[in-house]
Amino acid sequence: MREIDKVAWIRIEDGRVLSTRSRGKDVWYLPGGKREAGETDLATLTREITEELDVTIVPESAAHVGTFTAQAHGQAAGTLVRMTCYSADFRGALRPASEIEELAWLGYADRHLVSPVDQLIFDHLRATDALR
Numbered sequence: 204m205r206e207i208d209k210v211a212w213i214r215i216e217d218g219r220v221l222s223t224r225s226r227g228k229d230v231w232y233l234p235g236g237k238r239e240a241g242e243t244d245l246a247t248l249t250r251e252i253t254e255e256l257d258v259t260i261v262p263e264s265a266a267h268v269g270t271f272t273a274q275a276h277g278q279a280a281g282t283l284v285r286m287t288c289y290s291a292d293f294r295g296a297l298r299p300a301s302e303i304e305e306l307a308w309l310g311y312a313d314r315h316l317v318s319p320v321d322q323l324i325f326d327h328l329r330a331t332d333a334l335r
């Protein structure tokens with residue numbers, strides 16, 4: 204069974220989580236992306252977040268939130284995505300970059316707009332009172 208290995212950024216402000224929509228897609232994703240061979244979690248996180256959002260993650264502030272696995276959105280049944288998730292501070296001004304078309308701050312009521320693995324993450328964030 205194939206498993207896609209991703210590192211994601213959980214950025215919550217005022218009970219809402221920063222989410223991204225790629226060009227041509229209608230489902231929202233947490234920002235982040237695939238690990239390259241030999242890369243650490245933090246290296247993947249900082250690289251992907253600069254690519255997608257044009258900001259710099261503050262590495263010392265990163266904290267593991269959890270690791271979640273589910274069917275990968277848009278892939279053949281049985282292809283899983285594992286999301287290793289970190290909270291972290293950042294420097295700079297958020298703006299959509301490269302394939303990202305739009306940013307939004309989503310709340311728990313928006314759960315139906317996100318991918319299956321992100322639904323698990325939304326449930327976790329709700330259970331810990333992080334997400335409104």
Ligand SMILES: Nc1nc2c([nH]c(=O)n2[C@H]2C[C@H](O)[C@@H](COP(=O)(O)OP(=O)(O)OP(=O)(O)O)O2)c(=O)[nH]1
Nearest residue numbers: 232233234235236237275276277278284318320321
């Ligand atoms: N980044 C991200 N990917 C997700 C999320 N939920 C989810 O199912 N995925 C899945 C969608 C795809 O089936 C799988 C691979 O993503 P992708 O096809 O966008 O990867 P990519 O080649 O563009 O590589 P990359 O830019 O993400 O590194 O990850 C999510 O919340 N964030």
